[in-house]
Amino acid sequence: MSTPGLSSDCASCFGLCCVLLPFSASAGFGVDKPGGSPCLNLLTDDSCRIHATLREDGWPGCTVFECFGAGQQVSQVTYGGTSWREQDNLAEMAAVLSVMRQLHEMLVHLVEVARRSPDPAADVVRAEIEQLTSADPETLLLADVDALHERVGALLSEASARVRRPWPAAQDRTRSDLAGRRLVGDHRGWSFRGALLIAADLRGADLREVDLLGADLRDTDVRGCDLSTALFLTQPQVNGAIGDRATTLPEGLSRPTRWAS
Template sequence: MATSGLSSDCSQCFGLCCVLLPFSASAGFGVDKAGGTPCHHLRADDGCGIHATLREDGWPGCTVFECFGAGQQVSQVTYGGVSWREQDNLAEMAAVLSVMRQLHEMLVHLDEVARRSPDPAAAAVRSEIEELTASGPEPLLLADVDDLHARVGALLGVASARVRRRWPAAVDRTRADLAGARLAGDHRGWSFRGALLLGADLTGADLADADLLGADLRGADVRGCDLSTTLFLTQPQANAALGDPATTLPDRISRPGHWRAE
């Protein structure tokens, strides 16, 4: 299961992603929708009217999206349980949700550093970000998120290098264009940071300790792969890939429901 508090809990959210975020049919969301406009499938109780059949009904984008728990944090903490239905500040809420989602994703990665390669500097930055997530809208909107991204990115890079140094023959494919490539085989300790793995064939590949930070795994075939020790794999990346019952995921990642059907 994903880290508590850092994965979406729609029961504690006011359907913020269904209202505040823009989306398009071409990205797998069924229709084009402007930000600040409620999705027509959003019910009065903030549930989704087609949640059980999203992919069958042409909304696979919803099954890939993950807010890392930002939705419930903004709903219940930042705005104190007051729904967007009772406010007239959707633009502000959308901006706050965007910031919170980025902060929560950073927390997810820093938690992995704490598990795999503890570092006092990373722990200090994690505490700083966690404190920011508990603040009100103004501090969140004034936060220098770019600076936080840079600092966290550097810490993740150092942690990754510490973990992967046990694989001296590992190859660096950072930001490589590997779309559609056949990549079965031994990739232990490889860096695929920011790599384009769109539709890549990784069937049965050995990805022990491989760094997947920011890799585009849309349509990547990871059937039979053991991803349990990969670094910085996120729920949206898993959701976007093609797996099967033989695919092993890290404990923090939930198995996508559509994998069994595919």
């Protein structure tokens, strides 16, 4: 069983996030839209009418969102290339997309464990999840995703501890409310797991080997930061942060185009 694509490929998707997911203007999506209703910007070929100007047109939420490849997996594998336009149960498809996105996000982290701190137990769970991503809709919807989250969470904690071991005095800011705070200096090996870092100022900080699993990085200023070996940093977190040309990202993550301005 090979690992499915773990980053979005909109050309291989039927615009599922633009149709199946609900969103609101207050969350940066321009308008309020219920789940199962196509976005007003979705074209008949499932492309976006304002993709090149989403932020300028008041849709920053779309630029932050990442499905981790769940969209094309559901489109091409789960439903065998059958579009939502030909489905009579969009509620089921939406639920499947939600499950698939969670599975793919877990795989993203387990792939990182295999690269940064290999663990046979993590390989076993990864293989289970990869097999599940190829299952039919009913099997996906019956899967105990919460139990998988617990198993994967424990494995990620163990991997994080191994990678951060060289910094025994590093501070633990897990689930701390650091919104708007100025955090300067050397934070190597710190844990910011689940921390609230909205609009925090981390400019120039050394963030190597920090654990950022689930940290809220909306409008977090990471200009000039070294995040090259940060743990469990995802594309949506990067997309929501404020960086620049001097911000160093981990392997496999893309620099948002707006960081160049």
